[in-house]
Amino acid sequence: SYMLTQPPSVSVAPGQTAKITCGGNNIGSKSVHWYRQKSGQAPVLVVYDDSDRPSGIPERFSGSNSGNTATLTISRVEAGDEADYYCQVWHTSSDGVFGGGTKLTVL
Amino acid sequence: QVQLVQSGADVKKPGASVKISCKASGFTFSNYNMHWVRQAPGQGLEWMGIIDRSGTSTHYAQNLQDRVTITRDTSTNTVLLDLSSLRVEDTAIYYCARDLKLVRGPLDLWGQGTLVTVSS
Numbered sequence: 763s764y765m766l767t768q769p770p771s772v773s774v775a776p777g778q779t780a781k782i783t784c785g786g787n788n789i790g791s792k793s794v795h796w797y798r799q800k801s802g803q804a805p806v807l808v809v810y811d812d813s814d815r816p817s818g819i820p821e822r823f824s825g826s827n828s829g830n831t832a833t834l835t836i837s838r839v840e841a842g843d844e845a846d847y848y849c850q851v852w853h854t855s856s857d858g859v860f861g862g863g864t865k866l867t868v869l
Numbered sequence: 870q871v872q873l874v875q876s877g878a879d880v881k882k883p884g885a886s887v888k889i890s891c892k893a894s895g896f897t898f899s900n901y902n903m904h905w906v907r908q909a910p911g912q913g914l915e916w917m918g919i920i921d922r923s924g925t926s927t928h929y930a931q932n933l934q935d936r937v938t939i940t941r942d943t944s945t946n947t948v949l950l951d952l953s954s955l956r957v958e959d960t961a962i963y964y965c966a967r968d969l970k971l972v973r974g975p976l977d978l979w980g981q982g983t984l985v986t987v988s989s
Binding site: 793810855 | 919
């Protein structure tokens with residue numbers, strides 16, 4: 763089965779840039795979606811198809827995907843960005859696959 | 870208002886079945902594939918399965934396919950998750966979610982979640 767690997771945690775100071783990676787075998791050939799989940803809430807889509815943003819998501823959220831790594835970048839991090847972030851792809855078996863999640867801490 | 874509203878929390882004994890509903894409003898329900906995703910306490914997200922727009926085709930995660938059934942009722946704009954032979958490890962929050970695309974795409978709208986507790 764296909765696996766996605768995320769760092770368990772990332773810490774960043776307010777105003778700085780956070781980068782959250784998602785590793786997978788040849789993930790660059792797949793479309794990667796990213797979700798933010800704040801404590802006690804349902805997930806929210808923040809980036810889809812590697813680098814597109816749904817309406818209502820700030821331009822501070824961006825994504826890239828190449829080779830074996832996809833990256834979610836959050837610029838000018840704010841306290842309100844503190845959450846768990848999950849990457850997701852569709853495997854060739856048609857199964858959905860999520861990464862293990864990364865807890866973003868704003869120092 | 871575009872939303873998915875799920876049924877309330879439930880407590881079940883091991884071996885029982887649970888049925889969770891998810892009612893859509895504010896959009897044309899029949900235009901979207903629907904998914905179920907679950908999250909065990911303190912754990913990550915786990916995709917469970919998908920039902921297509923017409924309700925005629927489903928696909929389930931391999932580790933659940935013997936116990937899970939997803940159906941939809943277009944007359945009530947509702948998608949249903951049925952999980953049988955419950956185990957303690959099925960304790961989780963269950964989410965329904967809408968697929969943005971015609972073929973597997975991002976999940977752009979989520980229900981509020983339904984906590985299912987399996988305990989003897």
